[in-house]
Amino acid sequence: MGSSHFWGYYPGKIWSRLVCFFLLIRVKVIGQENIKGKTSYVFVANHQGAFDIFLVYGYLGRNFKWMMKKGIRKILFVGKACEEAGHIFVDRSGPRKVLETIQKARAILTEGTSVVVFPEGARSFTGHMGYFKKGAFQLADDLQMPVVPLTIDGSFDILSRTDKWIHRHNMTLTIHQPIPPKGKGADNIKKTLEESYVIIGNSLPLQYKGMVDNPDQD
Numbered sequence: 001m002g003s004s005h006f007w008g009y010y011p012g013k014i015w016s017r018l019v020c021f022f023l024l025i026r027v028k029v030i031g032q033e034n035i036k037g038k039t040s041y042v043f044v045a046n047h048q049g050a051f052d053i054f055l056v057y058g059y060l061g062r063n064f065k066w067m068m069k070k071g072i073r074k075i076l077f078v079g080k081a082c083e084e085a086g087h088i089f090v091d092r093s094g095p096r097k098v099l100e101t102i103q104k105a106r107a108i109l110t111e112g113t114s115v116v117v118f119p120e121g122a123r124s125f126t127g128h129m130g131y132f133k134k135g136a137f138q139l140a141d142d143l144q145m146p147v148v149p150l151t152i153d154g155s156f157d158i159l160s161r162t163d164k165w166i167h168r169h170n171m172t173l174t175i176h177q178p179i180p181p182k183g184k185g186a187d188n189i190k191k192t193l194e195e196s197y198v199i200i201g202n203s204l205p206l207q208y209k210g211m212v213d214n215p216d217q218d
Contacts, residue, residue, distance in 0.1 A: 009063045016058030024168055025051075025158065029059050031175035035148060038112040041178060042140040045150035046129045046200050047118040048208075051158045055171050056116055056150070064114040067105075067136065088115060090135060102142050109143065116150075119193075120214065127156035128212035129201055137193045141185070146178035149196040151203035174203045 020027055035041060043064065045056065066087045088105055109115055117136035124130060140147045154171035176199050182188050201209060 012057040016054040019054050020058060020171075023166065026170045027055065027059050028170065028172045029061075029175065030172065031177075032061060034175050034177045035062060039178075040109045040112055040145060041114040041148045042136055042143075042145050043114055043116040043148045043150050044119050044132075044136050044196050044200075045116065045152050046204070047120045047123050048127055048152050048154075048156035049123055049159050049161060051155040051171065052118070052123075052152050055152055055155060055173050059173050060116070060150075060175070062114050063112060064116050065108055067115050067117045067139070102139060105139055106143055109145065115139070119196075122214050123161045124156065124212070125161050125214055126212045127160070127208040128210055129197070129204075129208075130214040131211065132193050132197050134189055134193055137189045137196070140192065141181065141189045144181045144184065146180045147192050147196055148178045149176040149199040150174065151176070151200045153204060153208075156208070176200070176203075 019025075041062070043056075043060070043062075045052065067090055088101065088108065090101055105115060115136075117139075119132035119134075119136050120130040121133055122130070137147065139145075151174040152171070153174070154169050157167060157169040158171070159166050179192055179195055182191060201211075
């Protein structure tokens with residue numbers, strides 16, 4: 001009960017559901033049956049806004065770790081809390097650091113514990129998707145784990161990146177069918193990335209379909 005397995009997931013889940021409850025945000029989850037038992041997955045989602053965190057934490061229904069930029073570790077209190085909870089910091093400063101990230105993920109992602117990644121790396125300015133970086137798909141390829149695309153809809157309408165005030169709006173989380181590894185290496189990474197992008201985008205409402213570059217995707 002005192003491990004990061006518990007404290008890294010359940011308090012966040014309860015907190016997220018309470019936020020949605022008190023703000024009168026109705027949440028719909030589609031495709032919960034697509035994820036099974038003790039299987040570990042790499043979940044990849046579009047990044048519409050700040051409320052993506054509440055939607056995924058509160059309603060995905062899986063114990064998972066976030067994969068986040070290493071810079072978050074430097075944020076006072078937040079970085080330490082994320083480290084204690086067992087979340088995975090990505091360090092791309094060199095091949096050795098990348099290998100260390102993969103080894104940590106391999107140790108954590110067992111017996112149904114999964115990882116959630118926003119492959120865009122930054123919230124959208126428009127509600128549209130930016131391009132996907134390959135890090136999550138590289139991890140899935142290295143560990144030969146299935147990738148599950150998640151479509152987030154409604155978060156942008158509640159609190160966009162440029163908004164200062166919260167607006168009431170429903171949110172929908174669509175959990176798509178897992179994409180199993182189709183080999184290993186660059187070709188598998190590319191195909192899984194492209195397939196995930198199309199699947200996620202196809203479930204967005206018409207006004208948010210299509211790619212729009214985010215100026216701060218690095």
